[in-house]
Amino acid sequence: MVDRSAPAPPRVWGIVNVTPDSFHDGGRHATTESAIAHARRLLAEGADVLDVGGESTRPGAEEVSVDEEVRRVAPVVRALAAVGVPVPISVDTRKAAVAEAALDAGATIVNDVSAGTHDPAMLALVARRGAGVVLMHSRGTPRTMQGQTAYADVVAEVRAHLAARAAVAEEAGVSPARIWVDPGIGFAKTAEQNLLLLRHLETLVGDGRPVLLGASRKSFLESLTGRRAEDRLAGSLACVVRALEAGVAAVRVHDVAATRDLLAVLAAFRA
Ligand code: HH2
Numbered sequence: 001m002v003d004r005s006a007p008a009p010p011r012v013w014g015i016v017n018v019t020p021d022s023f024h025d026g027g028r029h030a031t032t033e034s035a036i037a038h039a040r041r042l043l044a045e046g047a048d049v050l051d052v053g054g055e056s057t058r059p060g061a062e063e064v065s066v067d068e069e070v071r072r073v074a075p076v077v078r079a080l081a082a083v084g085v086p087v088p089i090s091v092d093t094r095k096a097a098v099a100e101a102a103l104d105a106g107a108t109i110v111n112d113v114s115a116g117t118h119d120p121a122m123l124a125l126v127a128r129r130g131a132g133v134v135l136m137h138s139r140g141t142p143r144t145m146q147g148q149t150a151y152a153d154v155v156a157e158v159r160a161h162l163a164a165r166a167a168v169a170e171e172a173g174v175s176p177a178r179i180w181v182d183p184g185i186g187f188a189k190t191a192e193q194n195l196l197l198l199r200h201l202e203t204l205v206g207d208g209r210p211v212l213l214g215a216s217r218k219s220f221l222e223s224l225t226g227r228r229a230e231d232r233l234a235g236s237l238a239c240v241v242r243a244l245e246a247g248v249a250a251v252r253v254h255d256v257a258a259t260r261d262l263l264a265v266l267a268a269f270r271a
Helices: 032-045 066-082 096-105 122-129 154-172 191-199 201-206 220-225 233-246 256-270
Strands: 011-017 049-053 089-092 109-112 132-136 179-182 250-253
Touching: 011 032, 011 256, 032 049, 032 066, 032 256, 049 066, 049 109, 066 089, 066 096, 089 096, 096 109, 096 122, 109 122, 122 132, 122 154, 132 154, 154 179, 154 191, 154 201, 191 201, 191 220, 201 233, 220 233, 233 250, 233 256, 250 256
Parallel strands: 011 049, 011 250, 049 089, 089 109, 109 132, 132 179
Antiparallel strands: none
16 A cells, blocks of 8 residues: 655745855845845745845855845835734744844745854854844855865754754753754855755754755755756755755745645545
8 A cells, every 4th residue: 555644745935045045046136125026926825934145155165244134134024024924934044143133024034054053153043033043154254165065974964963052052041942954055055965855855854853954056056967056956846856855944935935835735635
């Protein structure tokens, strides 16, 4: 008999990049007005969370000042909160001052690609504000990370790092129920290492914390398909299928409508 039992489908986090230079959608939603319109579109398409970011963390990206990052994200978060969007708003930042401004504006989750290592004030802030937090695996900074891809066992090292960072977050007072972990696809990893992490996603899920996966349109897909970022939707959707079968809690995507369609059709097969 076919086993049609399956884990719950992943929640869909829609990416709102208020940046001039993000690797896929840089410049498309760089003004407050266009970012708000984009966020509302993602919401209408079925996003479960809106993840608003004001600094590109693509390989080689330069750091943005706190003032500039706050200027990019806070008005967008404030406007979305003011119209009462029915989903949580997450802020994608490594800086506690930016996170605080976004929390003040109405965000309730901090998505930190440095897992609290970039800014020592971050985890205490998250704890104090009772916010949720995404702890993502990376090494170095976006400028230096692709020179730091030496691992003896990438899957074991990513799992150990995330367990250690979750322990630090809990010691800082963050509620264990409000912690997600993320293997950091594309951050200090070669294409082959990204694939290993995707092949072995179940081991990270098995560690017991909800896993967020961000593989949308990333460059390892080019090594498999030869496609540029604008043509990587099919590859990105394949990663959502992989996330679903591994029991991942959430996927962070540029393409909410296509991801929702994919999940709806897969759910119908299992009904
Ligand atoms: N990837 C990016 C940014 N933030 N956060 C989490 N938790 N996981 C990820 O994989 C992740 C992330 C990079 O993607 P994007 O935001 O589309 O590009 P850019 O950093 O160039 O703005």
